[in-house]
Amino acid sequence: GAVVSQHPSRVICKSGTSVKIECRSLDFQATTMFWYRQFPKQSLMLMATSNEGSKATYEQGVEKDKFLINHASLTLSTLTVTSAHPEDSSFYICSARRGRAGETQYFGPGTRLLVL
Amino acid sequence: DAKTTQPTSMDCAEGRAANLPCNHSTISGNEYVYWYRQIHSQGPQYIIHGLKNNETNEMASLIITEDRKSSTLILPHATLRDTAVYYCIVRPYNTDKLIFGTGTRLQVFP
Numbered sequence: 001g002a003v004v005s006q007h008p009s010r011v012i013c014k015s016g017t018s019v020k021i022e023c024r025s026l027d028f029q030a031t032t033m034f035w036y037r038q039f040p041k042q043s044l045m046l047m048a049t050s051n052e053g054s055k056a057t058y059e060q061g062v063e064k065d066k067f068l069i070n071h072a073s074l075t076l077s078t079l080t081v082t083s084a085h086p087e088d089s090s091f092y093i094c095s096a097r098r099g100r101a102g103e104t105q106y107f108g109p110g111t112r113l114l115v116l
Numbered sequence: 117d118a119k120t121t122q123p124t125s126m127d128c129a130e131g132r133a134a135n136l137p138c139n140h141s142t143i144s145g146n147e148y149v150y151w152y153r154q155i156h157s158q159g160p161q162y163i164i165h166g167l168k169n170n171e172t173n174e175m176a177s178l179i180i181t182e183d184r185k186s187s188t189l190i191l192p193h194a195t196l197r198d199t200a201v202y203y204c205i206v207r208p209y210n211t212d213k214l215i216f217g218t219g220t221r222l223q224v225f226p
Binding site: 002094101104106107109110 | 158159
């Protein structure tokens with residue numbers, strides 16, 4: 001199979017703090033990982049594409065200084081929400097792709113972030 | 117914007133086949149049709165994908181019309197655990213960007 005994990009599954013933090021979310025591909029090497037955000041009753045929106053060993057590519061409207069992405073290895077990408085505010089509360093989901101562009105993406109279980 | 121149109125919701129009796137339609141009338145020749153589903157409060161789960169031919173795996177079958185302008189995902193024997201939002205996505209073969217629409221909310225009832 002192609003298993004992707006995320007940690008933590010849910011996090012509650014105070015406004016102004018930073019939160020790190022990990023995404024791991026457990027049984028394959030992922031040259032590229034993706035980060036999505038999903039607000040209640042809405043669909044998933046791609047935030048950024050992360051390639052191992054290089055800078056992430058952010059979608060229009062996503063602040064790269066607020067959502068720091070690091071893809072240090074072929075099995076781990078991290079998303080850090082810096083100086084989180086209540087409007088950042090959302091469901092953050094990562095996906096991972098093995099092989100070349102266009103191969104199937106497999107999604108993690110998601111991380112629910114609540115900023116008080 | 118999503119390039120697909122799906123019904124907002126559907127119901128299906130447990131044990132019966134669930135047929136979920138998707139319209140993608142503007143699909144290009146190099147674009148695949150992907151299906152994912154999202155069970156409440158979980159990440160999307162890959163189901164199946166296809167280009168031109170019909171496809172079948174252990175989860176579902178995908179029927180693509182000859183003109184490729186529409187497709188149907190078939191869950192042959194729906195169970196209560198198949199209750200989810202099903203997303204039909206069109207994606208060029210050499211790109212990664214998945215554009216999720218609003219999907220079809222499938223409710224399987226006993």
